Amino acid sequence: MVNIVKIGGNVIDNPEKLASFLSDFAKIKGPKILIHGGGKIATKIAKDLGIETKMVEGRRITDEAMRDVVTMVYGGLVNKQIVAKLQANHCNAIGLTGADGKSILAQKRPVKTIDYGFVGDILEVNALFIKSLLDADIVPVFAPLTFDMNGDMLNTNADTQASAVATGLSSLLPTNLVYCFEKKGVLSDPENEDSVISELNPANYESFKNQGVIYEGMIPKLDNAFSSLRNGVSQVTICHADELKNALETGNAGTKITL
């Protein structure tokens, strides 16, 4: 089983929480892949550079200036800091964007009502290349960046990228996808940290969504989770970054996604 772990921007933004998460991630036995976000840091650095952030349905409008910021921030600063910290934890990581090794090919999102700019919709995951890294005991660490055959870097949501990598690899190996973030799981009462829904299927998802209990970033995260299960991923869990070890070892942490 390959463990594919996604870590969100709220944890990456907190040095102590990130260090603790990476120490736990480094200890996972067997083949593994990390996909990181970093949206919060990109927003902060863009602001410092006088570039305003616009989000539509959880996706960043990525004009040329913003494309340069996210390429620097996700592909440079965040990715390389994570790789260095994993090395310090004796985990031989390699930092990649989708362009590296042609690992994740995308196309610029077609303009319908909204022009998202340089945002990539994933077309193809190079599962053989990624598996060759795993076979060499190297741990791929993906930044949320893809590319197209026009030579452009594209910005891709990290949850979607994690789902695509897990789905793509599942044609070669069984895959387990874990979304780690700053809450204990999908909550039935957003005000109550302990109201974790232990198991979520499409029917109760619809009902929680209609009640307004599941909203904003959790909606695309869950859509990605269900689509992963429908397309070959064996297991999907959404849990707190502190519970990664527990989720992998006992299967008893956070929210288990089922069909």
Ligand SMILES: Nc1ncnc2c1ncn2[C@@H]1O[C@H](COP(=O)(O)OP(=O)(O)O)[C@@H](O)[C@H]1O
């Ligand atoms: N029912 C829910 N349970 C937990 N979080 C929820 C729920 N509904 C909405 N959210 C929101 O979704 C956010 C997670 O989505 P997002 O910000 O995209 O995650 P990430 O940090 O992994 O990128 C949480 O921080 C929370 O504000």
Ligand SMILES: CC(=O)N[C@@H](CCC(=O)OP(=O)(O)O)C(=O)O
């Ligand atoms: C197209 C798009 O919206 N890309 C995201 C990529 C980063 C991301 O997904 O980061 P988190 O996981 O921390 O939210 C963005 O730029 O915000």
